[in-house]
Amino acid sequence: MSAPVLSVVAPTVLDVDESTAAGAALTAAAGAAPTAAAGAALTTAAGAAPAAAAPVVGSQRGPDGAASGRPSGGRGRSLSPSRASDFLTCPLLYRFRVIDRLPEPPSPAATRGTLVHAVLERLFDLPAASRTLDEARGLLLPQWQALREAEPELAELFPGVAGGTDGAEARQDAQAPQDAEDAERLWLRGAEELLATYFTLEDPTRIEPAERELYVETELESGLTLRGYVDRLDVAASTGDLRVVDYKTGRAPGPGFEAKALFQMRFYALVLWRVNGRVPRLLQLVYLGSGEILRYVPDEADLRATERKLAALWAAIERATETGDWRPNRTRLCDWCAHQSLCPEFGGQLPPLPPPADLQ
Numbered sequence: 001m002s003a004p005v006l007s008v009v010a011p012t013v014l015d016v017d018e019s020t021a022a023g024a025a026l027t028a029a030a031g032a033a034p035t036a037a038a039g040a041a042l043t044t045a046a047g048a049a050p051a052a053a054a055p056v057v058g059s060q061r062g063p064d065g066a067a068s069g070r071p072s073g074g075r076g077r078s079l080s081p082s083r084a085s086d087f088l089t090c091p092l093l094y095r096f097r098v099i100d101r102l103p104e105p106p107s108p109a110a111t112r113g114t115l116v117h118a119v120l121e122r123l124f125d126l127p128a129a130s131r132t133l134d135e136a137r138g139l140l141l142p143q144w145q146a147l148r149e150a151e152p153e154l155a156e157l158f159p160g161v162a163g164g165t166d167g168a169e170a171r172q173d174a175q176a177p178q179d180a181e182d183a184e185r186l187w188l189r190g191a192e193e194l195l196a197t198y199f200t201l202e203d204p205t206r207i208e209p210a211e212r213e214l215y216v217e218t219e220l221e222s223g224l225t226l227r228g229y230v231d232r233l234d235v236a237a238s239t240g241d242l243r244v245v246d247y248k249t250g251r252a253p254g255p256g257f258e259a260k261a262l263f264q265m266r267f268y269a270l271v272l273w274r275v276n277g278r279v280p281r282l283l284q285l286v287y288l289g290s291g292e293i294l295r296y297v298p299d300e301a302d303l304r305a306t307e308r309k310l311a312a313l314w315a316a317i318e319r320a321t322e323t324g325d326w327r328p329n330r331t332r333l334c335d336w337c338a339h340q341s342l343c344p345e346f347g348g349q350l351p352p353l354p355p356p357a358d359l360q
Contacts, residue, residue, distance in 0.1 A: 137195065236281075265283035268280075
């Protein structure tokens with residue numbers, strides 16, 4: 001069995017999809033990989049997958065981030081890539097988000113990422129020939145408006161813009177709305193730049209995704225449910241090979257730091273393998289912040305190791321739940337944490353633990 005392959009594709013390699021035979025098959029002409037074919041692969045009966053696998057569930061993300069048709073079972077022992085990453089980064093952050101369910105103010109960077117993801121998802125609703133940069137730019141404002149309507153708290157990102165303050169207050173300080181509007185324009189310009197970078201890395205007119213924003217779920221033999229959303233799933237019509245694609249609006253990790261970035265992708269690959277018995281051919285992270293693509297070819301041994309790591313991680317989460325020992329882990333990422341005022345590392349006082357509740 002060959003070892004996993006890791007490579008970073010520089011932006012100078014524009015036609016990244018044909019750099020390997022598998023990539024060429026995955027970027028067949030429009031219509032070569034119809035959604036029905038993907039659906040058949042993703043809803044294979046559990047008997048065709050490794051032992052204890054459950055059929056994957058696919059659905060589109062709703063305005064509130066939830067998926068219609070999401071299974072209600074297994075919520076007490078379930079883990080997503082985001083929450084797994086939280087615990088690995090800082091157990092106390094996991095507690096704040098999952099056990100305490102503390103609210104967090106919207107972040108400009110994270111919100112811009114959500115907006116760009118929405119535009120790229122909607123871009124593939126268009127006919128192949130219409131998937132141009134101009135069309136993508138034209139989707140920005142409608143998607144931003146839809147996002148603000150779905151999440152009114154996003155008005156806090158730009159105080160003074162209509163909805164951020166009331167009209168009387170805005171009229172009393174003519175400068176504040178202008179400053180906020182300028183900030184919003186610059187923020188949207190940043191989103192445009194990320195979209196422009198995307199078009200240097202992939203040619204969407206030659207890609208026909210099988211699924212977008214696909215909700216995936218499987219239950220492991222241990223009873224732990226793994227769940228999450230895949231940004232894009234491509235299926236090669238000729239071979240059935242799967243390519244799992246995730247968009248990142250930040251910069252690609254430096255040499256030696258790829259493993260943490262790929263943890264989420266291995267997680268998805270494990271779920272897909274457990275569902276249909278086939279290891280995805282390629283995992284692909286598209287970094288719009290630096291114009292690079294990180295590609296990884298997993299194998300069964302790699303995914304079994306990922307499953308063992310997740311089992312150990314869940315055991316650690318259960319121990320923390322039983323003992324109440326949610327230890328903070330101070331790193332540079334603390335600079336972006338919304339909960340410093342409650343963190344002992346910063347002189348904060350921990351809130352009392354809420355009554356026992358299901359883990360997520």
